[in-house]
Amino acid sequence: MNSKSNTLLLSQLSMALARSRTAARSLAQSRSYSSQVGAAAAAAAATPSALQQKWESAHAKNPAFAVERDLPAPKNRKREIGLFLVFATITWGGGSIIAFNYQRMTSTPVTAALFTARHNDQVREVLGAQLNFTSSFPWISGDISHLKGFVEVEFDVVGDKGVPGRLVLKSRRTGKQNGEWTTTEFYIVMADGRKIDCDE
Numbered sequence: 001m002n003s004k005s006n007t008l009l010l011s012q013l014s015m016a017l018a019r020s021r022t023a024a025r026s027l028a029q030s031r032s033y034s035s036q037v038g039a040a041a042a043a044a045a046a047t048p049s050a051l052q053q054k055w056e057s058a059h060a061k062n063p064a065f066a067v068e069r070d071l072p073a074p075k076n077r078k079r080e081i082g083l084f085l086v087f088a089t090i091t092w093g094g095g096s097i098i099a100f101n102y103q104r105m106t107s108t109p110v111t112a113a114l115f116t117a118r119h120n121d122q123v124r125e126v127l128g129a130q131l132n133f134t135s136s137f138p139w140i141s142g143d144i145s146h147l148k149g150f151v152e153v154e155f156d157v158v159g160d161k162g163v164p165g166r167l168v169l170k171s172r173r174t175g176k177q178n179g180e181w182t183t184t185e186f187y188i189v190m191a192d193g194r195k196i197d198c199d200e
Helices: 001-044 048-060 079-105 108-118 121-126
Strands: 139-144 150-158 165-173 180-190 195-197
Touching: 079 139, 108 121, 108 150, 108 165, 108 180, 121 195
Parallel strands: none
Antiparallel strands: 139 150, 150 165, 165 180, 180 195
């Protein structure tokens, strides 16, 4: 009985000793792994990264590369804005002049004056039958104001005989807007200064 008990006790002691040895080896391995990881981390921290190496290399070659600089000042666009305003003003002004001239060219006083002069016998004799503008878009000098009640225009004309002239029309309105218009001047002046009265 005592012999069996002693055997069992020895067996248990052997198993316990083996377990303690295994645990000691595991602890030693764990400590070794931790030290290796710590050493690797320390080495990685001590070793500069590739980006840091490039920066240091660039800084060594060109110290000004690493100097902090102010942002460049915004580009001065005053000249460009000025040119744009000049171009816009010229374009707008030119368009307005062309529009007003077209309005005068197609107005009733101008078309009526051209029609009347075209059928004047003396005009047909000197300039020709087909009296018209000298160009498809002639310049009509003067002004027409139905509000103020006056018409003062001049423009170049030519007939089928090729003789040029300048038609002059001046008219006034008596009274208010419904008043009667009175023609004060209506003639064609020739290049030699001769006048052909178109109101006859």
